[in-house]
Amino acid sequence: MYVRPSDDRINFYQDSDGDVVGFEYLLFAQFEFVGLSVRKKAAKSLFKDNDGKSSFLKQLTWIAVSYMQMTEEQVETWSSDANQYVADDDDETFNYSVRIAAIDLLQQALQALADTTQHLIEESDKARATCDKCWWKMQEACLKAIGYVSEEFISAIQDSKVNFDLHGLFEHVVFNYVTAIDIPFLQGRAIVFASQFATFLSGELAARYIAATVDAIQRIESIPAKVSSLKALQNFCRYLDTQYVAPYQSNIIEGVASLLNVTSEDSLILVLETLEFAIKINNDVTARYEHVIGPLVIDVWMKNPTDHLIVSVITDLFESLASNTAAYAAFQSRALPSLVNIINNATESAAVASAIDLITSLVKGGPSPLPTSYVEHIFPSLIHLMLVHEDRSILQNGEVCLKYFIQKDCEHISQWVDSSGKTGLDYVMQYIAKSLQPCESESACFLGELVVKLINKAGNRIVPVLPDLLKAAATRLEGAKTATFIQSLVMIFAHLILSQLSTVVDFLNTLDINGRNGLEFLLNIWLENHESFQGYYSIKVSSIALSKLFLSGDPRIQSIQVKGDLIVTDSSNPDQYTYISSNVKIIKLLISDYQNSSDSDLCDEWEDVEEPSPFAPAEDYVVLSEYLNNKGTEIDLDDDPDVKDDPVYLTNLRDYLTDFFCHCAIQNENNFVHLCSELNEEEQQKLRSLQGRITAKTSPSVSSKKRILNGRNNSSASNIQLMNSSTILDQGSTSNSWDFRPYWNGQVVEWSQKLWLPIVTDSASDEHKLFSDILEINTNSHIGPS
Known part of the structure; x- marks a missing residue:
């Protein structure tokens, strides 16, 4: 091993890209090569002696730990620069060095690392006894190496795989x-x-x-x-x-x-x-220190309102303090004046967007209804800002903030009136109408969530304008280009379909979207974009809503033709697609959703791979990519108590779709078995894979479970049902107006319950052969209680 004296000067060179090329870069390459080799099954014999021991690995780890020792240059830099020390010493640092390269290698050889560490600590103690001033560097390197793999080390010791x-x-x-x-x-x-x-x-x-x-x-x-x-x-x-x-x-x-x-x-x-960790230990203790914490946190934000990393941590601190009921009153009184001042006076969009984000934290953590000042003073400033601003971040953060305002205090917003006589709800509807104008940008990717929340919370107050609102949302889809904006608008209808399927279908069928039938128009866009939808909750809502559309048996839906599979040709002409019925397309999409929901559960069942990829799994990158593309909506949805209480959110999508396909196949729902003949071979094979998931069971509550598949489970967080009063349970009324009322059709049923239904089949035709190995259908057989 080469050790450079502190006074020895080395000439460094630069490559064509301007990167420094020196001795340590040679070490990078060697450590990386050896680390990859250790993982290879074919190369494992190279690291063991004939007697099965690993003397070479021990020697290798000794060298690696030795190279982990701090250089004099690092000691000097880190002793005076806290920021550099924090950045370089982080386990996930981007500042690659020989020290980090050695650690990456050592992860592959825990027992050798344990043996080497014991030996090196003893050697270091001897160096200390001889008054070697650098004796501590080796011990620091040993602790760094073992600490980096602490979880693996503890597990190996507990499993008796490592003796230490x-x-x-x-x-x-x-x-x-x-x-x-x-x-x-x-x-x-x-x-x-x-x-x-x-x-x-x-x-x-x-x-x-x-x-x-x-x-x-x-x-x-x-x-x-x-x-x-x-x-x-x-x-x-x-x-x-x-x-x-x-x-x-x-x-x-x-x-x-x-x-x-x-x-x-x-x-x-x-x-x-x-500090964020500390204030979560005990809320009462934190409340006693609010007078210390609050001013400091606000001051840090005021000095760094556009630093995204600092603002991210400040936002977490705000949420923690806002959720602390003992500290909330004092903290929000201290924070709001500065935040509102930024909204009213700041010219920098990033600072305004950050202030809105922090206000959202206070609204989310606040009581319901909110303190009077929120609706009387903060809400007007926010809504007027959103009506005149076009900045993407301001509008998106503002939509989330408005959503929580409506969730926490919709009653007060509807009662608040300005000097012109307009109510708070009037202003919210004005903003939504503005955002749905064809000339507006598609930056309002949270608009759908805002509309859904408004429908759930405002109830009869928006009945007069609801048809126009839904028509505007459907019309705006025509020119929509970005996936997030399309998803946001489609989700409005998906949520309504979950509780008011026939009413929504009837309404859409009466719409004319620039010469196209509204139902046909929406289904084409929805089915074309469903696979690109993002978010745990949104995917469930879309999938279950599509299953309800299929189960409705509505001939208007069945007759709609949509894009099918891509036609593969050698031509350079634009892509061409087959056209299939909407019901076939729904089956295709739900099969894909079933497969995707199963992959996460089955990934652990794959055989152990000898050569794992050196790259992190794709899911590790989701959060960053979603934020960069403004798709990080699901994090916010998971914090929404209305969402957490929604039976759809609690549904196991794989189990739901298993029951859906089982029911459709046995009942031949809407000619399901014949429709499956239009699937490609891969999709049919995926359906066959359901065989191991389907087991006939009896249930004492068939009728309550049947309501789920028949689209009559009307439970929701707000207990509000949207219906057309001329067709839905409004005896004595013949008007065709929208109406809101509490409606519980019997027992509230959890979505996750299985759907075993009484079935009688007539025959096992050729079309049923696709499912015969799955369902074992016999003449006059039935599932469920006799």
């Missing part, structure tokens, strides 16, 4: 370094190391380490120790029961709060994240 005296390491080595003030990097590493193994520590030992960590953050001045203490406190709060950290909450808040005004950039984010 972890208890002895904590008792006799680590705790001594936690108080080693004269060696700040080793002290900091020991503190972080202890927190990484928090779940492994005994209660008594954990308490000792927490106390030492809190003491370090309050009294020690060195940057490495403070940064490490902040990281350690996050781990202790994350992994340990609150009983261990609760006694220190006041000290943690005081220590962390004292750093807010003296940190910036990466280190400021670390401080804010630690």
